Amino acid sequence: MFVPAIKGQGTEEQQKKWLPLAYKFQIIGCYAQTELGHGSNVQGLETTATFDPMTDEFVIHSPTLTSSKWWPGGLGKASTHAVVYARLITEGKDYGIHGFIVQLRSLEDHSPLPGVTLGDIGGKFGSGAYNSMDNGVLRFDHVRIPRDQMLMRLSQVTREGKYVQSDVPKQLLYGTMVYVRQSIVADASKALSRAVCIAVRYSAIRKQFGSQDGGPETQVLNYRTQQSRLFPLLASAYAFRFVGDWLNWLYTDVTQKLEVKDYSTLQEAHACTAGLKAVTTSATADAIEECRKLCGGHGYLNSSGLPELFAVYVPACTYEGDNVVLLLQVARILMKTVSQLTSGKQPVGTMAYMGKVQHLMQSKCAVKTAEDWLNPAFIQEAFEARALRMAVNCAQNIGQASNQEEGFYERSPDLLEAAVAHIQLIIVTKFIEKVHQDIPGHGVKEQLQNLCNVYALYTLHKHLGDFLATGSLTPKQGALANEQLGKLYAQVRPNAVALVDAFNYTDHYLGSVLGRYDGNVYPALYEEAWKDPLNETVVPEGYHEYLRPLLKQQLKLSRL
Numbered sequence: 001m002f003v004p005a006i007k008g009q010g011t012e013e014q015q016k017k018w019l020p021l022a023y024k025f026q027i028i029g030c031y032a033q034t035e036l037g038h039g040s041n042v043q044g045l046e047t048t049a050t051f052d053p054m055t056d057e058f059v060i061h062s063p064t065l066t067s068s069k070w071w072p073g074g075l076g077k078a079s080t081h082a083v084v085y086a087r088l089i090t091e092g093k094d095y096g097i098h099g100f101i102v103q104l105r106s107l108e109d110h111s112p113l114p115g116v117t118l119g120d121i122g123g124k125f126g127s128g129a130y131n132s133m134d135n136g137v138l139r140f141d142h143v144r145i146p147r148d149q150m151l152m153r154l155s156q157v158t159r160e161g162k163y164v165q166s167d168v169p170k171q172l173l174y175g176t177m178v179y180v181r182q183s184i185v186a187d188a189s190k191a192l193s194r195a196v197c198i199a200v201r202y203s204a205i206r207k208q209f210g211s212q213d214g215g216p217e218t219q220v221l222n223y224r225t226q227q228s229r230l231f232p233l234l235a236s237a238y239a240f241r242f243v244g245d246w247l248n249w250l251y252t253d254v255t256q257k258l259e260v261k262d263y264s265t266l267q268e269a270h271a272c273t274a275g276l277k278a279v280t281t282s283a284t285a286d287a288i289e290e291c292r293k294l295c296g297g298h299g300y301l302n303s304s305g306l307p308e309l310f311a312v313y314v315p316a317c318t319y320e321g322d323n324v325v326l327l328l329q330v331a332r333i334l335m336k337t338v339s340q341l342t343s344g345k346q347p348v349g350t351m352a353y354m355g356k357v358q359h360l361m362q363s364k365c366a367v368k369t370a371e372d373w374l375n376p377a378f379i380q381e382a383f384e385a386r387a388l389r390m391a392v393n394c395a396q397n398i399g400q401a402s403n404q405e406e407g408f409y410e411r412s413p414d415l416l417e418a419a420v421a422h423i424q425l426i427i428v429t430k431f432i433e434k435v436h437q438d439i440p441g442h443g444v445k446e447q448l449q450n451l452c453n454v455y456a457l458y459t460l461h462k463h464l465g466d467f468l469a470t471g472s473l474t475p476k477q478g479a480l481a482n483e484q485l486g487k488l489y490a491q492v493r494p495n496a497v498a499l500v501d502a503f504n505y506t507d508h509y510l511g512s513v514l515g516r517y518d519g520n521v522y523p524a525l526y527e528e529a530w531k532d533p534l535n536e537t538v539v540p541e542g543y544h545e546y547l548r549p550l551l552k553q554q555l556k557l558s559r560l
């Protein structure tokens, strides 16, 4: 995040100076935005950067305990530099949050520079690999940096201390977060596909019940309940991969437009990255835990790979923007779009469907049979009607409040759901678009079509209340969707293992005895147990001190 922050907010000169140092690891940087007192509310940060015209320097200071920087990854032990976000004060005026490059440690012996206090913030959730990340705490006591270490692409402070705003939108200050959010969506697909690969392979090996006459037991993957829990997660892994690819394209497109000062797609980039980050990370975190349960008792063993994956993955719901806070950003943009519909302004990009408001508010879903749900046009329209109607309902309810902000606050739980509906529509749409393309490989397209339908109909089934409450579907049509979903699971089943093998993960990368490619699960589990340090001794440490006296005492008592 250090590098993208300098790229996005630094001038060409600053980039020329700092980026080669970072690329060559002559300096190590981190992204120091969040503070002990404020993370989500970026405008509420308290660290100050006060310009001193006498020396042509900024004085970086932490005025309160709550202004201590808290969380930045790489800060605690490794970083020599940070991009620090602080309130810029010049000529006695507070100009709000800006980025500054600040050296924290000596490049000779790595000791903190004068006025800099820093350290690690302590152990984190689980015993997993995230504890190898030195998330840190940082305080400044009037630390001076040259004026040219303020990132000056978006605004400048002159030698005299005058604040000059460039003609670029101030939201570009948040550009690094947009960049990382889009990469987090691709990352969600990777984490989810790992968990699903483990659970599908193990479910094909694991057998329980089913034999009345001494014949073979049933692979748990053949149980309908196992399929109905697992296959939607398999479909989600593919769905997130495709929407992640599309988001990466959108991000590249927006970046190219920004270079020629076209800011028209900035809001779209913010809404899509924020919303997709929130929906995909929440779904993935839940899915990894579900995969653990799908693997029964063995899923709880560290050697299954799932506990570690979960512990390392769950903070994705919080970092780079708490998911609820991000969905409320999407909701704000949805409300703005709805309010502009009457003025005739045509929504664009992923909001374009809202332009069909007259039709979508009235439309009646034409599905009559379970097979009708295989028609992507019916799926698309049902999701569009649900999302639009939820947004319009929210807007109408907010409109009845005494003021907009109060209405937004009161209706925020509903707004969250409207934002989720909008984002799910994007995921479904991008999956449908993907399976319409030419896809090489015999039968691959059909498999992806099945997964696309599983993702859409499972999402519909899970959120059926929304579809019914908005009148987008009838209860009968909801039941038909569920009927079709069951048929799709049966079609996915023969290819389930191939569909996870297609992720092409090595056993080393998966790190799971349950998810082994060769399916040799039981010998591997057995062998793994003997690697437990507790098994290094046959008689445990502490036996003579604690267990033996206890056992002897009980023996004596029983003889009395």
Ligand SMILES: CCCCCCC/C=C/C(=O)SCCNC(=O)CCNC(=O)[C@H](O)C(C)(C)COP(=O)(O)OP(=O)(O)OC[C@H]1O[C@@H](n2cnc3c(N)ncnc32)[C@H](O)[C@@H]1OP(=O)(O)O
Pocket (backbone or CB within 6 Å): 001, 031, 033, 034, 039, 040, 041, 042, 043, 073, 171, 172, 174, 175, 177, 178, 180, 183, 184, 187, 266, 267, 270, 318, 319, 320, 321, 322, 325, 326, 329
């Ligand atoms: C691959 C895995 C890598 C994992 C690495 C993980 C390491 C983790 C790093 C971190 O966590 S770094 C810290 C991340 N912190 C956050 O994400 C903070 C979340 N908060 C915010 O983003 C913002 O403060 C807010 C919630 C968006 C609110 O901002 P603010 O109060 O300033 O603004 P608003 O009044 O709500 O909106 C103003 C205006 O700006 C638009 N906007 C907001 N954000 C963006 C953006 N990113 N891009 C473009 N535009 C943005 C917003 O829509 C409003 O627009 P208008 O309505 O005025 O048109």
Ligand SMILES: Cc1cc2nc3c(=O)[nH]c(=O)nc-3n(C[C@H](O)[C@H](O)[C@H](O)COP(=O)(O)OP(=O)(O)OC[C@H]3O[C@@H](n4cnc5c(N)ncnc54)[C@H](O)[C@@H]3O)c2cc1C
Pocket (backbone or CB within 6 Å): 031, 032, 033, 034, 037, 038, 039, 040, 041, 070, 071, 072, 073, 135, 315, 318, 319, 320, 321, 322, 323, 324, 325, 328
């Ligand atoms: C592993 C990890 C790595 C991190 N790395 C970095 C890093 O490198 N650099 C950095 O600067 N930061 C980093 N962070 C910090 C991270 O970005 C913040 O923790 C995150 O943005 C959430 O902010 P918060 O902690 O202030 O949560 P809070 O905003 O305090 O959230 C607490 C609760 O309040 C709710 N809430 C907050 N505001 C609202 C609202 N307006 N409406 C409704 N509900 C609301 C939230 O939904 C949540 O339930 C990291 C965090 C973690 C966990």
